[in-house]
Amino acid sequence: MPPWSDFEPFIVSGLALGGVYALSGVGLVVLYRATGVLYLAFGAVGAMGALIAWSLGRENTPGWLTWLVCIAAAAAITLGYGLIFGPALAKRDPLVKAVATIGLTLILYGLMDLLWTTSGGEARSLTLPSDNGGFSVGQIQVNWTQVIALAAGVVLTVGTGLFLRFTKLGTAMRAMANDREITATLGVPVRRVEAAAWLGCGVLAGIAGLLLADLVALDATTLTFLVISSLAAVLIARLRSITITFVAAIVVGLLHDLLTPITSLTNYRDMTPFVLAAAALLVMPRGQVMAQSREEA
């Protein structure tokens, strides 16, 4: 076991990673509750945005504009998908809706590989200006990107919680999570509420893509499949609670990074989401079969 001081820097990076996972997880849960879609293309959309931002950055576009374009691109793709395929698949099983987003993932993945080919050997990177500044806590260096990542996770979790509880749109989303048909009968503009959820999720995907491209790597495959970590958090929260999603995401990010200094486990640290999710499934009670029939009938 390495000394404690070896772990310290990884607490910071783990918390930052966990913050982004939390932000992604909250986006996924809200979209799932409002529309019944588990958005597996979340990572691919973020990657697309980040790669577009990278290309713009090479053309000497000001930084803030590339970030906005990144978020806007992710939001536009997500909203576009939601508007086209949301209504078409509205009455289908959640499993079918989730698999359909795999179609989007493949389209984006193919496009990214085609446009930003990885075989050229050219390593891309996206650095935010917040990487440069920072402060230190004891021995540990903390940069502003890490602070922003964790803060974004916290703020968005709390903000989304308040939004769902106190605003009209949030109330409508919660109503739709319970029953889409009854909500529509009560006069809620179901399509518009769903569109809002898609847009929100897309914005979060863009932010997550931007932050992860900086914190982890700007690579289509890596970013596309980093969504797995958020999915683990979402699964642990049973696609339901955003509070549990937040906590689980932080644990996934933290544990992943804390395994880095342990030599025997460092190669296996990317298994963290799977191991945690599998453990959570084992302790989860049965009896969701009947819940399914009520929810999906």
Next chain:
Amino acid sequence: MGADLGLRETPGRQAGRRRPDRPQLIKTATITVLLLFTLFGLPQLLSLYYIDTMTQVAVYSMVTLALGVLVGRVGLVSLGQVAVLAIGAWVAARLLFATTQPYPVVLLEAGLITMAAGVLIGLPALRLRGLYLALITLMFAGAITVVLATLNFPNGGHGFTGYNGSLVHIPPIRRPSVAGTDPAYFRYAVIVAILMFLLVLAHIKTKPGRAWAAIRQSEPAALAAGINTTLYKLWAFALASFITGVAGGVLAGAVHYLYSIGFPTQDSITLLAVTLMGGVYSMWGAVVAALLYQFLPALLNNWGVSADWLTILFGLGVLQVLTTAPAGLADQVPKDLARLGRLLSRRFRSPAPGKTP
């Protein structure tokens, strides 16, 4: 072998009737002719490049068959079948290096060990809703990629992993003595694939198949009818893992050398896409899917077209399959196939009687 597949399919398709009618006989004859052609005609016609490609098609037709059973028959979606295939290939390669057992025995063992691994993964998720299985298998695929990258495939080294990084002359993974050459190995792979198709057919026509159909329709209703839904879901998952494991064993011999980068996470997703595109309610769908997955890239590669276009096409294909099936996945594809079948049988009806025995 070929006639067997045709005859076995005959009674099931028209339960109750004794004598097979003309379309059935045509179907039997078509399958027989197709199989005989595949086994003896195809290796003569194709270049070595395409024979190797067709061996891959045979291997992956087993994988898509297994996934098709899960998705089409039971309504379970696995996003980690390539990871399962990798386990099968790993186990087979390890056994082939470590022992001198006959190849079929190794295939059987690879299938059984992969089955055990699959059951272990599936068990916690199968108690819950389908979405959880899809998620946990996707994570499983990611995790297996990590493990393989560290562990590597056996290359004739010693110890549990059988990997020796400093080995200069890596021995190839051996093939069965009866199928040393590429055309012979192609036939070997096709025969193993036929056996796996028959295994699935035997399941579909009997009790498990009926239980799966009930579960796919409505799990609560199946539960109410006294079907042990978890058992039968697990059974399907075990069967799919077994077949995929065997396919992994065949793959090991086909390529001679295995590398962990050959089994990336995204392939599991692509595999589901082609399986859906091929059609999950018919066993022909598995063959179509395997052609999409292995033959098409080889063709495009030959033409110098980027495989990324295929990825995009598969993505569009998934969306098309899912959205233009108004009554649900469980309904549209068999209908289309029936329509296609009617069209084909109408076409074939005039020249075919001469062929039927």
